[in-house]
Amino acid sequence: MEQKLVVYNSLKGEKESFKPINKDHVGMYVCGPTVYSNVHLGNCRTFISFDLIFRYLQYLGYKVRYVRNITDAGHLENDSDEGEDRIAKKARLESIEPMEVVQRYTIDFRDTMAKFNALPPSIEPTATGHLVEQIEFIKKILDQGYAYEVNGSVYFDVLKFNKDMPYGKLSRRNIEELVHNSRALDGQSDKRNPQDFALWKKAEPKHIMRWPSPWSDGFPGWHLECTAMSTKYLGTQFDIHGGGMDLKFPHHECEIAQAEAVNKKNPVNYWLHANMLTLNGKKMAKSTGNNILPYEMFSGENSILKKSFSPMVTRFFMLQAHYRSIVDLSQSALEASEKGFNRLVEGILMLDQLVASDSSSDFNIGEWNKNCYSAMNDDFNSPSLIAYLFDAVKYINAVSSGLKKISSEDLESLSKSMKGFFYEVLGLLTPEKDKNENESKQLIGTLELLMTLRDNARADKDFKTSDLIRNSLEKIQIQINDTEEGTSFKVY
Ligand SMILES: [Zn+2]
Numbered sequence: 001m002e003q004k005l006v007v008y009n010s011l012k013g014e015k016e017s018f019k020p021i022n023k024d025h026v027g028m029y030v031c032g033p034t035v036y037s038n039v040h041l042g043n044c045r046t047f048i049s050f051d052l053i054f055r056y057l058q059y060l061g062y063k064v065r066y067v068r069n070i071t072d073a074g075h076l077e078n079d080s081d082e083g084e085d086r087i088a089k090k091a092r093l094e095s096i097e098p099m100e101v102v103q104r105y106t107i108d109f110r111d112t113m114a115k116f117n118a119l120p121p122s123i124e125p126t127a128t129g130h131l132v133e134q135i136e137f138i139k140k141i142l143d144q145g146y147a148y149e150v151n152g153s154v155y156f157d158v159l160k161f162n163k164d165m166p167y168g169k170l171s172r173r174n175i176e177e178l179v180h181n182s183r184a185l186d187g188q189s190d191k192r193n194p195q196d197f198a199l200w201k202k203a204e205p206k207h208i209m210r211w212p213s214p215w216s217d218g219f220p221g222w223h224l225e226c227t228a229m230s231t232k233y234l235g236t237q238f239d240i241h242g243g244g245m246d247l248k249f250p251h252h253e254c255e256i257a258q259a260e261a262v263n264k265k266n267p268v269n270y271w272l273h274a275n276m277l278t279l280n281g282k283k284m285a286k287s288t289g290n291n292i293l294p295y296e297m298f299s300g301e302n303s304i305l306k307k308s309f310s311p312m313v314t315r316f317f318m319l320q321a322h323y324r325s326i327v328d329l330s331q332s333a334l335e336a337s338e339k340g341f342n343r344l345v346e347g348i349l350m351l352d353q354l355v356a357s358d359s360s361s362d363f364n365i366g367e368w369n370k371n372c373y374s375a376m377n378d379d380f381n382s383p384s385l386i387a388y389l390f391d392a393v394k395y396i397n398a399v400s401s402g403l404k405k406i407s408s409e410d411l412e413s414l415s416k417s418m419k420g421f422f423y424e425v426l427g428l429l430t431p432e433k434d435k436n437e438n439e440s441k442q443l444i445g446t447l448e449l450l451m452t453l454r455d456n457a458r459a460d461k462d463f464k465t466s467d468l469i470r471n472s473l474e475k476i477q478i479q480i481n482d483t484e485e486g487t488s489f490k491v492y
Pocket of ligand 1: 030031032226251
């Protein structure tokens with residue numbers, strides 16, 4: 001940790017050196033998915049970005065408490081507190097319980113993230129599991145005078161809050177502009193002003209997801225859960241809050257207002273935002289068909305790409321861009337990443353076969369290692385780190401073909417760093433190729449053992465056992481041939 005980590009703080013609009021509130025400990029909150037459909041690749045990119053950040057902070061030696069929520073209630077179809085609950089709508093369309101929707105897509109989300117080798121967060125709280133905390137939080141905002149109740153619903157009073165504490169500092173919006181640009185209320189709304197947002201909504205008679213509260217049977221506003229849960233697990237002021245760029249406004253702005261209304265202090269020191277993923281130069285959207293789901297990408301079952309790409313190639317492709325830049329997914333870009341990834345993997349695997357010379361090295365490992373850290377310390381610059389890893393691969397290949405030398409001390413240090421950055425920081429895995437190779441080695445070993453057991457049985461005239469082995473293997477398309485030279489087998 002002798003070098004300084006610098007992060008781009010969206011709140012300040014610039015890079016700042018990173019100083020956690022409690023030495024050696026980091027509290028990080030990231031807005032998780034709303035589990036009403038299969039997680040899409042754009043969301044995966046956000047979570048892979050924060051997985052990189054989580055991993056690197058730990059690599060530097062920090063103890064990180066990473067909280068990422070699961071939104072299982074309260075997220076309406078649009079940001080103006082209108083429309084149906086996304087989960088309730090899906091449940092209605094499919095005639096199943098809302099919690100079945102939640103269960104199905106929570107599993108999909110976790111499975112997909114595991115395929116991407118993303119580490120699970122330290123705590124994964126749900127909105128429905130924290131209704132008590134949310135109701136308590138609303139009471140506190142009401143006590144401070146920054147919210148009002150109308151017909152069983154409670155709204156945050158943005159204009160009143162803004163008189164005491166500036167609203168809009170994260171997204172750099174000014175309240176006059178917001179007021180000027182917002183549509184007038186249609187008379188149907190209970191809100192005093194269009195900028196106000198719901199903390200609690202009274203459930204309509206047909207709304208199936210509802211809970212009792214002092215104001216009505218209803219449900220919490222979407223912005224509230226993150227404030228209630230981040231405060232509960234990370235305190236009234238914590239280090240990092242992350243999420244997709246699209247959440248900056250209104251979601252994160254509202255989170256800040258809610259927390260400041262109660263605690264009278266800035267809740268988060270560093271706001272980090274991951275940029276979006278586009279597909280063939282256009283925004284991904286289900287409605288236009290310009291969309292591809294992770295499992296469609298891994299299986300190749302889609303009409304957009306010509307072949308399948310593994311989760312590791314996809315992860316590597318995403319990490320080849322900085323988390324704050326837009327990444328465009330396309331056939332050619334993925335193919336290039338696949339080539340690069342394979343080259344990197346070969347380099348990593350070759351490390352164990354390199355032979356050190358007893359003399360000096362032709363590569364300054366110390367400086368290279370420092371450069372790798374500097375890349376990551378510069379706002380988690382993974383593309384720059386990957387470029388240094390490729391420099392090392394070039395050198396590894398040259399040593400392997402006898403063109404360059406490496407001392408045993410340097411080989412050990414290069415191997416440790418390369419593997420550390422590849423497996424632990426970038427979270428990459430060597431591909432299935434090795435897994436398959438291992439599996440086939442194990443299969444061949446097992447079959448050879450069975451052949452020996454069968455030969456022994458035949459020698460003992462125990463034909464019951466020898467036939468059992470032959471017949472059982474034939475059932476699973478493994479054929480045994482007894483010849484004069486011995487027994488052989490064929491796997492079909
Ligand atoms: Zn959130």
